[in-house]
Amino acid sequence: MGSATLSLLLLPTRLCLGLLSVLYWVLVYGTAVITACMLLARVACRGLRDPRGTCRWTVRTSVPACLRDPTLGTHGYLRCRSSGLRLHYVSKGDSRKPLMLLLHGFPENWFSWRYQLREFSVQFHTVALDLRGCGDSAAPSRLEEYTLEKLLDDIRDTISGLGHTSCVLVGHDWGGMLAWHFALERPDMVQSLVIMNAPHPASWLDAVLRQPSQLLRSGHVCFFQLPLLPEIALSMEDFKLVRSLLCGKRLGIRSKARQLSEAELEGYLYYLSQPGGLTAPLNYYRTLLSYTLYRHQDVGVPSMLIWAEADSVLVEGMSDGARPYSRGAAAVHRIPGCSHWVQQDQPETVNLLLWDFLLQRVRLQYQAPPPGGAP
Numbered sequence: 001m002g003s004a005t006l007s008l009l010l011l012p013t014r015l016c017l018g019l020l021s022v023l024y025w026v027l028v029y030g031t032a033v034i035t036a037c038m039l040l041a042r043v044a045c046r047g048l049r050d051p052r053g054t055c056r057w058t059v060r061t062s063v064p065a066c067l068r069d070p071t072l073g074t075h076g077y078l079r080c081r082s083s084g085l086r087l088h089y090v091s092k093g094d095s096r097k098p099l100m101l102l103l104h105g106f107p108e109n110w111f112s113w114r115y116q117l118r119e120f121s122v123q124f125h126t127v128a129l130d131l132r133g134c135g136d137s138a139a140p141s142r143l144e145e146y147t148l149e150k151l152l153d154d155i156r157d158t159i160s161g162l163g164h165t166s167c168v169l170v171g172h173d174w175g176g177m178l179a180w181h182f183a184l185e186r187p188d189m190v191q192s193l194v195i196m197n198a199p200h201p202a203s204w205l206d207a208v209l210r211q212p213s214q215l216l217r218s219g220h221v222c223f224f225q226l227p228l229l230p231e232i233a234l235s236m237e238d239f240k241l242v243r244s245l246l247c248g249k250r251l252g253i254r255s256k257a258r259q260l261s262e263a264e265l266e267g268y269l270y271y272l273s274q275p276g277g278l279t280a281p282l283n284y285y286r287t288l289l290s291y292t293l294y295r296h297q298d299v300g301v302p303s304m305l306i307w308a309e310a311d312s313v314l315v316e317g318m319s320d321g322a323r324p325y326s327r328g329a330a331a332v333h334r335i336p337g338c339s340h341w342v343q344q345d346q347p348e349t350v351n352l353l354l355w356d357f358l359l360q361r362v363r364l365q366y367q368a369p370p371p372g373g374a375p
Contacts, residue, residue, distance in 0.1 A: 028222045028289065035219035036226060039233055046237070057235040060273045064266040066111065073117050073126070075136075078161040082153040083145075088136035089129045089158070093121030098191070099164040100124040101155070105173020105198070106281050107234075107242050109135030111267045112172065115347035120354070124168065129158055131175065133280025135271050146283040148181060155182050159189055168358060172196040172343055174284050183299050193303040194354060196342050197311055202297045218314055224285035231278045239269055246341065251312050253345045254337060260344075304331045304357045306350060308338035331357065 047054040073092030080087060090110045100120055102113040110128035120126045130137040132154050133146065140146075155178065159167050166189045171179030176198025183190045224230045234241050245251050246260055246268065253259050271277050333353050339345045 028225060031219055031222035032225050035223040036229060038219075039223070043233065043236060054237055057238045058273060059275070060266065060270040064263060064270055066264050066267045067270070069114075071118070072111075072114050073121070073128070078158060080154055080157040081161070082157055083150060085132060085138040085140070085154070087130060087132065087138065087154065087158060089127050089162075090117065091125065091127045091162075092117045093124055093126045095125045095163060097123060097125045099159065099162060099167035100126045101159065101167045101169055102126070102128040103131060103155070103169070103171040103175030103179055104128070104134070105171075105175045106284065107245060107268055107272055108173070109268065109271060111135075111264075112341070112344055114344075116170070116343060116351065116354070119347075119351045125162070125164070127158075127162060131178075131284075133283060139276060139280040141276060141279070143283050143286060146280070146287045148288065151178055151284075152182050152185055156186060156189065165189065166191050168192045168194070170194040170196070170354075171198060173198055173340070174288060177201065177288055180299070183301050183303070184297070187300050190301045192358060193299065193301050194306070194357065195303065196306045196350070197308055197314060197340050199314065200297075200299070217312070220313070221285055221289070224282050225289065230282055234272075234278055239272065242269065242272060245313075252339060253341050254310060254339045255345050258345055258347065299330075302330075304333065304353070306342060306353055307332065307334050308340060308342040308345065309334050309336045310338055311340040313340040 043054065073090040075088065075090055077086050077088055079085070088110070100116075102110075102116060104110060104112045110130050113128040117126050117128055132151060133139040155169075159165070169179045169182060169190050169192070171177070171194075173196075176195040179193060179195055180198065180200055183193045223233075243265065246253065246265060272281075335342060335346055335349055338349075343350050
């Protein structure tokens with residue numbers, strides 16, 4: 001068959017993919033504009049009532065005590081072989097044991113994994129990473145430094161830099177999106193995959209195209225595509241929007257026993273308040289949405305998806321979307337009454353699910369303690 005004939009046969013497929021891509025970005029940027037207008041209207045109303053307070057934010061000058069808590073682990077740094085960037089991490093447990101690598105989301109840092117660092121360090125070399133541009137890790141200023149390829153290189157370099165060849169990979173929010181992509185790209189380096197409230201890249205696209213109105217529920221993801229405006233909006237009123245994400249009645253942690261104290265909230269605001277502290281994390285949203293039409297869709301490693309049912313951040317119906325793209329053993333667990341911040345909101349339930357999954361998939365050298373019994 002000649003190349004001209006083959007190109008002609010492929011033309012309808014290419015046209016459909018092109019139209020699909022155009023429709024997707026029209027929906028994303030249309031939602032971004034709607035969300036921006038709604039947000040600006042609210043800010044304008046507040047600005048009229050209290051212009052000085054609305055335009056105020058504080059750069060934190062001292063590291064909060066919660067980020068220096070020695071019971072959570074040892075702070076360390078590694079130099080990425082691919083980029084030369086220095087990444088910060090907190091490690092707890094014997095480095096000779098299997099590696100459990102924890103990837104956070106936005107607007108978090110390594111501290112979001114504090115309950116898991118304590119729980120799993122008995123059986124794992126448990127490492128919570130500050131992703132590129134977040135926490136105390138290096139934060140390149142250019143958008144091109146946050147492409148998917150470079151972010152996945154960071155994960156690969158972290159695993160090898162910590163002295164391991166593979167890991168149990170755990171990710172939440174866009175840390176979960178990175179974990180999905182890394183398992184697709186480097187299944188040889190992933191023993192088991194655990195995702196928390198992050199849709200499979202293909203199921204995100206499926207859900208958006210099936211029910212475009214649901215994008216309004218994830219309006220912040222689209223809004224973050226815009227330049228500069230998200231940084232300004234998130235900073236206003238001393239990071240009120242960030243506070244509402246983590247602590248608000250609709251979006252924040254629901255468990256009264258696990259709601260963030262002001263000191264714990266400062267553990268996140270400290271880094272975000274630094275010059276450029278918001279731009280680097282937002283660059284993840286500005287690049288990762290470009291990879292939803294991903295060329296490899298089937299996950300071949302054992303995987304578990306944990307989904308908080310009271311998530312007011314992500315669109316509905318995405319938890320079931322992972323199964324069609326899993327060739328390996330796959331499990332989906334839903335936690336009712338739990339917010340998007342699942343590993344902080346209901347850590348006991350999350351830890352039990354993790355133990356149950358991992359003890360079936362990973363051969364451990366020692367017998368595990370009863371779940372919840374880690375010191």
